[in-house]
Structure formats: structure tokens, C-alpha cells
Amino acid sequence: MTLANTVLAVNDNLPIRTDSPVHSGKVRSVYWLTSQDSRRLIQQNNYDVAEDTPLAVMVISDRISAFDCVWRAEGGLNGVPGKGAALNEISNHWFDLFKQENLADSHILDVPHPLVWIVQKAKPVLIEAIGRQYITGSMWRAYSKGDRDFCGIQLPEGLSKDSKLPELLITPSTKGVLKGIPGVQEADDANISRQSIVEHFQRFNFKQLNDVDLYEKLLSQGFSVISNALAEIDQLFVDTKFEFGYVKDRSGQDKLIYMDEVGTPDSSRIWDGPAFREGNILENSKEGFRQMLLEYFPDPDILLNKDRMQERFSLAKHNLLPQEALMDLSKTYVNIAEKITGKTLNISGNPKQEIIAVLKDEYGLVD
Known part of the structure; x- marks a missing residue:
């Protein structure tokens, strides 16, 4: 197993049954299910939604976005190992705590895999x-x-x-x-x-x-x-x-x-x-990565000035970061996730195949 294989960098090409185009953002991709599959899952799993509610499979990637750009590193590392699982695990933890405190619900109905949510349309x-x-x-x-x-x-x-x-x-x-x-x-x-x-x-x-x-x-x-x-x-x-x-x-x-x-x-x-x-700021968030980028490139104004967006996109496209930059960020994500949840984070060795298998075998969403 190579380091690059643990990263889910491309998340909009999964064979999930859908009759709509996949919506892919900087980090997450959304697969809107057919009305038949939505109704079937609502009935089978007794989701607390109206029976005609559209559902989607939301797949988080390990891509890293900062300053409106996606960044890659040397050695074919096109994302941050453990990042997607860490973000989902932390969100799941807080949403569960919100329910315990009788706050509002979230859009999440089910968690088939550490990188996947089934969500309701909002x-x-x-x-x-x-x-x-x-x-x-x-x-x-x-x-x-x-x-x-x-x-x-x-x-x-x-x-x-x-x-x-x-x-x-x-x-x-x-x-x-x-x-x-x-x-x-x-x-x-x-x-x-x-x-x-x-x-x-x-x-x-x-x-x-x-x-x-x-x-x-x-x-x-x-x-x-x-x-x-x-x-x-x-x-x-x-x-x-x-x-x-x-x-x-x-x-x-x-x-x-x-x-x-x-x-x-x-x-x-x-x-x-x-x-x-002690008078120091130690970031346990993406902000530390943002600061690293500002220090790494000789003209940080490109990253801060929205009038220079084309230069910024070119900078991200044509510059591979040192691999340790993304591995340091991986440690930040994994460590804070484990601190918050009190559990060891499960990082998949082959996330794409795992996701396809669970959505096919347990949810019937892959032909």
C-alpha cells in the first residue's frame, strides 16, 4: 500500500446510480439519488423525513483547499491522508452532541463509511x-x-x-x-x-x-x-x-x-x-497550512489579493508542495480528530473500493 493510495483525491467518478450530474465542490461531491432509491432508503431505514424527500450520497475527498485553490504535493500526493475521515468524524461527533443537547437536527441521515454521508435535500x-x-x-x-x-x-x-x-x-x-x-x-x-x-x-x-x-x-x-x-x-x-x-x-x-x-x-x-x-499560537486547524503557504511563496499577495485570482490558480496548478507540508497537515487533522472523539481514526487503505462495496452491498446504490 502506497501513501498516495490511501488518499481519495478524485471523488466524482464513483459508479453510484443517479439520474443527475454529480455536483463536485472543492472538497465534497454530491450524488443525487433517483426518486425510487430515495423512497426505498427512506422506507427501509425509517428516516425522519417526508417520503418524497430527495436524498444524496455525499462523498468527502482528501483534497486540500486553501485560498480558493486545491493544492498537491510531490510524490503523487494529491491530498492529505486522513483528512476526509477526520472532518467527517469530527462533524459526526458534534452533531451527536447537538442531539444530546436537544439542538436542531442536521442534514445527515446515515453514515455508511467514514468518507460518506447520506443526506437529505435542504x-x-x-x-x-x-x-x-x-x-x-x-x-x-x-x-x-x-x-x-x-x-x-x-x-x-x-x-x-x-x-x-x-x-x-x-x-x-x-x-x-x-x-x-x-x-x-x-x-x-x-x-x-x-x-x-x-x-x-x-x-x-x-x-x-x-x-x-x-x-x-x-x-x-x-x-x-x-x-x-x-x-x-x-x-x-x-x-x-x-x-x-x-x-x-x-x-x-x-x-x-x-x-x-x-x-x-x-x-x-x-x-x-x-x-x-505561554503567549504562542499553535493552530490545530487548516489555518496553520494557510500560514505556511503565505511564508512558502515569495509573493504572498497573490494568495491574499482577489484581483490576482488567475495568478493564484496558476500558482496552485504549477507548484507541487513538499510532501512534508501535507504530511504535517495530516498529523494536525488526525491528532485533533482523535483528541475530540477520544477514538483512533480509521484511515482506509483503499477508500474508493471500500465505498463502492458498502454502497452496493448494504444500500443497493451501485449496479
């Missing part, structure tokens, strides 16, 4: 719901330049880099490019204020105004559950991104749920507690 809320407990990243960059208004929130004077904020701040941004909303920049990941969301809640796909309060409540509750659990293993939950959407339950009623992944090293900053108390 109508996404067009907001990247970001919670911040420390001032760092883009918030600190804006603050250090003198900005005190961040997403409509007035920040106090005298804050220092990487310090804990007086309270959890919710700083939303756009999910996708939204056009024609007054005061909202027509760009992906553009900061938005709560006032803009309230005034144009339907444009952000909220079904009713009260659901703006609900998403903030679910974000705060979820953030608190994860932060408290991480504190027990002496890790700091710095900031994170949540996503929300609407689904219908078995009775046909709309409900707001958590979508995508939660509390992972890809969607969050997680700092090591002992290092922080």
Missing part, C-alpha cells in the same frame, strides 16, 4: 454564519487598520491581536454572490450586517423573520456546546462557520437545521490551550 440559507470568540484573522486585519464597525457591530477600543472578545460575536457573510440587495456587496463572502438580513430576510432564503433570531440562537448554542467540549481537552474554540438550511420532517413541516460540517479544522480555528497561555 434549501440553504444564503449566509455563512460565523461566530467569533477571539479577535484574529480578517477581523483583526480590519481592526488594526482602524475599522471599528464589523458587520454592523461596533468594536471597543483597546483590543489586542488574538485576545478574547468580551462576548461571542456573530459576523455573517454572504454565501454566493447576491445581487440587488441594498447595502450588500455583490461578492461571495462579503460581510453583512444583521440589519441587512432582517430588512431582506426573504432574499437570504429565510422563510420567516423570526428565523433570523433562530439561526443566531442555533449558532450560539452550537458554538457553546463545541467550545465547552474543547475546553475539557484544553483547546480553544476561536471562531467557526456554520451553515443552515430548511428541510421537511415526516409530517411535511419545515424546520431549520444545521448543514455542511461543524466545528472542524477546515471550518474553524482551534488553538492549543497550553501554548496560548
Whole structure:
């Protein structure tokens, strides 16, 4: 078994029965099942959804995306060993904890394999719901330049880099490019204020105004559950991104749920507690890889300046990173997953064949 074989770099070519094109993002691929297979699985497995709910198989890859690019390393290493399994395992752990705490459901109905979810179709809320407990990243960059208004929130004077904020701040941004909303920049990941969301809640796909309060409540509750659990293993939950959407339950009623992944090293900053108390930042998240890229390339502005996207894409396409860069990141993902879950992470030796076998034998989704 070679190192490269343990990596699932291509995840959009599995022979899963579907009558729709495979939707492939930077990390996950989504296979929408036929209506017959969706109904069959709902009935066989007694999923708590309406009987006509479309289902999908969502397969996570081990690809590594940063600064909107996918990165590869020497030696044919086209992803990070263990990354996909780590992200799914961490998300599964938090979603289970959310259920124990009686928070909202998620889009996940079943976990056939460490790299696979069976999910229900949801109508996404067009907001990247970001919670911040420390001032760092883009918030600190804006603050250090003198900005005190961040997403409509007035920040106090005298804050220092990487310090804990007086309270959890919710700083939303756009999910996708939204056009024609007054005061909202027509760009992906553009900061938005709560006032803009309230005034144009339907444009952000909220079904009713009260659901703006609900998403903030679910974000705060979820953030608190994860932060408290991480504190027990002496890790700091710095900031994170949540996503929300609407689904219908078995009775046909709309409900707001958590979508995508939660509390992972890809969607969050997680700092090591002992290092922080000594005045150092030790990242247990993808942020450390991002910082490595900024230091590795002689012109980091390419990675930061959105006006140089074509140069950035070319940089990622034509530069193989040292293999140790992805192996160091693999250690970060695997270690934090095992810390959080308290279990050894199962890294497949041949993930593609394992996925095909389980979806064929146990779910009847491969001809």
C-alpha cells in the first residue's frame, strides 16, 4: 500500500446510480439519488423525513483547499491522508452532541463509511454564519487598520491581536454572490450586517423573520456546546462557520437545521490551550497550512489579493508542495480528530473500493 493510495483525491467518478450530474465542490461531491432509491432508503431505514424527500450520497475527498485553490504535493500526493475521515468524524461527533443537547437536527441521515454521508435535500440559507470568540484573522486585519464597525457591530477600543472578545460575536457573510440587495456587496463572502438580513430576510432564503433570531440562537448554542467540549481537552474554540438550511420532517413541516460540517479544522480555528497561555499560537486547524503557504511563496499577495485570482490558480496548478507540508497537515487533522472523539481514526487503505462495496452491498446504490 502506497501513501498516495490511501488518499481519495478524485471523488466524482464513483459508479453510484443517479439520474443527475454529480455536483463536485472543492472538497465534497454530491450524488443525487433517483426518486425510487430515495423512497426505498427512506422506507427501509425509517428516516425522519417526508417520503418524497430527495436524498444524496455525499462523498468527502482528501483534497486540500486553501485560498480558493486545491493544492498537491510531490510524490503523487494529491491530498492529505486522513483528512476526509477526520472532518467527517469530527462533524459526526458534534452533531451527536447537538442531539444530546436537544439542538436542531442536521442534514445527515446515515453514515455508511467514514468518507460518506447520506443526506437529505435542504434549501440553504444564503449566509455563512460565523461566530467569533477571539479577535484574529480578517477581523483583526480590519481592526488594526482602524475599522471599528464589523458587520454592523461596533468594536471597543483597546483590543489586542488574538485576545478574547468580551462576548461571542456573530459576523455573517454572504454565501454566493447576491445581487440587488441594498447595502450588500455583490461578492461571495462579503460581510453583512444583521440589519441587512432582517430588512431582506426573504432574499437570504429565510422563510420567516423570526428565523433570523433562530439561526443566531442555533449558532450560539452550537458554538457553546463545541467550545465547552474543547475546553475539557484544553483547546480553544476561536471562531467557526456554520451553515443552515430548511428541510421537511415526516409530517411535511419545515424546520431549520444545521448543514455542511461543524466545528472542524477546515471550518474553524482551534488553538492549543497550553501554548496560548505561554503567549504562542499553535493552530490545530487548516489555518496553520494557510500560514505556511503565505511564508512558502515569495509573493504572498497573490494568495491574499482577489484581483490576482488567475495568478493564484496558476500558482496552485504549477507548484507541487513538499510532501512534508501535507504530511504535517495530516498529523494536525488526525491528532485533533482523535483528541475530540477520544477514538483512533480509521484511515482506509483503499477508500474508493471500500465505498463502492458498502454502497452496493448494504444500500443497493451501485449496479
